[in-house]
Amino acid sequence: MIIGYARVSTQDQNSDLQLDALNAAGCEEVFHESFTGKHRDRPILSQCLRTLRAGDVLVVWKLDRLARSLKDLVEIIHDLQKRSIGFKSLTESIDTTNSAGKLIFHIFGALAEFEHSLIVERTKAGLAAARARGRKGGRTLSLNENDVKKAAAMLSDPMITKAEVAKHFKVSRTTLNAALNRNGFKI
Structure with missing residues (x-):
């Protein structure tokens, strides 16, 4: 048909x-x-x-x-x-x-693949240039180093829970735990 x-x-x-x-x-x-x-x-x-x-x-x-x-x-x-x-x-x-039509379409396919490769190369080059300037990719951290130290100090008090500390810093418990672990605090 x-x-x-x-x-x-x-x-x-x-x-x-x-x-x-x-x-x-x-x-x-x-x-x-x-x-x-x-x-x-x-x-x-x-x-x-x-x-x-x-x-x-x-x-x-x-x-x-x-x-x-x-x-x-x-x-x-x-x-x-x-x-x-x-x-x-x-x-x-x-x-x-x-x-002839198949040939033309294979050329289109090759162009699409080439375009994708160029995008990947430019992305990698941009990330490398940013790293060379000292910038890191990804999301900014919800808790900076000072916040993590304060959180660890708060958690040294047995009367304060992780949920309370997380609420104080306006983050989830998961985010608080990740920040503590990233900065070497095992609480």
């Missing part, structure tokens, strides 16, 4: 152009959705993807109707290929049912 998927972001947008193109492309069934493409979990798209069987072809009017990011697009198409389902985008003339 040739199955179409059309999407508009809001109820105000008109999908007639997409629907006409999908019908002209010979789609036997068309799934239509009014939902933002920002989210990968779209109910009608999920239903459409579940409907597809080996040998079917999914057709979209334009690539951005199926996915908003290259990464999501590549993941969806790879899933279709694993299930022996073809893919066509009418506007970009991509057709994974032939060799």
Whole structure:
């Protein structure tokens, strides 16, 4: 079967152009959705993807109707290929049912992987530069060293409980225990 998927972001947008193109492309069934493409979990798209069987072809009017990011697009198409389902985008003339279309899509996949690698490299370089300047990542501590010393002093009084000390510093008992352990106090 040739199955179409059309999407508009809001109820105000008109999908007639997409629907006409999908019908002209010979789609036997068309799934239509009014939902933002920002989210990968779209109910009608999920239903459409579940409907597809080996040998079917999914057709979209334009690539951005199926996915908003290259990464999501590549993941969806790879899933279709694993299930022996073809893919066509009418506007970009991509057709994974032939060799040229498969080549183009492999190039997209390589670009997505390259983009991911660049992001990882930049993140690591940024963290290394921050460490070189003496900055540490992560959340700021709820209790500084002086607070921990005061908490330990308070806890040396057997009449004061950990719950009371935690409440005094406006932290949970778990946070108090972690701070005490981090600073070498075993109370």
